[in-house]
Amino acid sequence: MNPRTVLITGATQGLGRGIALRLAAQGHTVLLHGRDRARLDAVAAEIRSTTPDAPDAPDAPVRTYHADLSDLDQVRAMATQVREREPRLDALVNNAVAGGGVEPLRREVSRQGHELRFAVNHLAPYALTRELLPLLTASAPARVVNVASIGQEAVDFDDVMLEHGYEGLRAYCRSKLAMIMATFELAAELAGTGVTVNALHPAHLMDTEGVRAYGLTPVTGVEEGVGxxxxxxTDPALESTTGRYFDQFTDARAHEQAYDASARRRLMELTRALVGQSVPDGVVST
Incomplete structure (x- = not known):
């Protein structure tokens, strides 16, 4: 297996940390993202201590990127750093997540004033992917993996930011469906470029801080979602697979709204406007 360079968002705990440890153990270079500098450095040190290369070498198999993904300005700044510092990027794993929250009835907003779950779980990964496409395309074949959820609820285009009847888990489920819808759209846009885009539900109610914070009881360990x-x-058999949603290892069907072309188009028009992205060349806005 050829060594890859993989950027993992939300890599300081839970699933992200587990993915980073697994990939590093397999000999891949891992780029860790986190919003907590101390946790970020701790995971990097953990990986360096368990890899055979000299931990202080300039080409050590782990590098870190610090940003708060609830701020689109920081998302763009991190993407710029990655493009400037990394000679290649074989995979981007959009794993960072805002869960249902400790106070699920308290509506929170991002730095730009967007509903927090929608911002972190949908807008940030879309913006980061878009900003890193030049590097991903230059490194092709390359992959984008969006960590979604089996918990999905239709996006209400009359109240996308859930200003009425707010509840944290509902916001989370809507944001994860938005992520899947964007996965399908971006995969179609990138057909033929060598960059694939897929989404998955990694495992049910893993033992993570987010699950516990909402008050749910974990039923599986993080390792069940890592695989x-x-x-x-990394699987060579999936090199050309794109625009799919997986329930763990199974190619599955997402919420019905994900297959509604009109709904996807409305979502992407809104998404491009919110992240400040112009319509890409060759794509007609309708």
Whole structure:
């Protein structure tokens, strides 16, 4: 297996940390993202201590990127750093997540004033992917893996930011469906470029801080979600697979709204406007 360079968002705990440890153990270079500098450095040190290369070498198999993905300005700044510092990027794993929250009835907003779950779980990964496409395309074949969820709820285009009847888990489920819809759209746009885009539900109610914070009882360990995610990153058999949603290892069907072309188009028009992206060359806005 050829060594890859993989950027993992939300890599300081839970699933992201597990993915990073697995990939590093397999000999891949891991680029860790986190919003907590101390946790970020701790995971990097953990990986360096368990890899055979000299931990202080300039080409050590782990590098870190610090940003708060609830701020689109920081998302763009991190993407610029990655483009400037990394000679290649074989995979981007959009794993960072805002869960249902400790106070699920308290509506929170991002730095730009967008509903927090929609911002972190949908807008940030879309913006980061878009900003890193030049590097991903230059490194092709390359992969984008969006860590979604089996918890999905239709986006209400009359109240996308859930200003009425707010509840954290509902916001989370809507944002994850938005992520899947964007996965399908971006995969179609990138057909023929060598960059694939897929989404997955890694495992049910893993033992993570987000699950516990909402008050749910974990039913599986993080490792159960690591395997399906790493497979989408590295399995040679999936090199040309794109625009799919997986329930762990199974190619599955997402919420029905994900297959509504009109709904996807409305979502992407809104998404491009919110992240400040112009319509790409060759794509007609309707």
């Amino acid at each position: 399906p995610t790493v497979r989408l990153i």
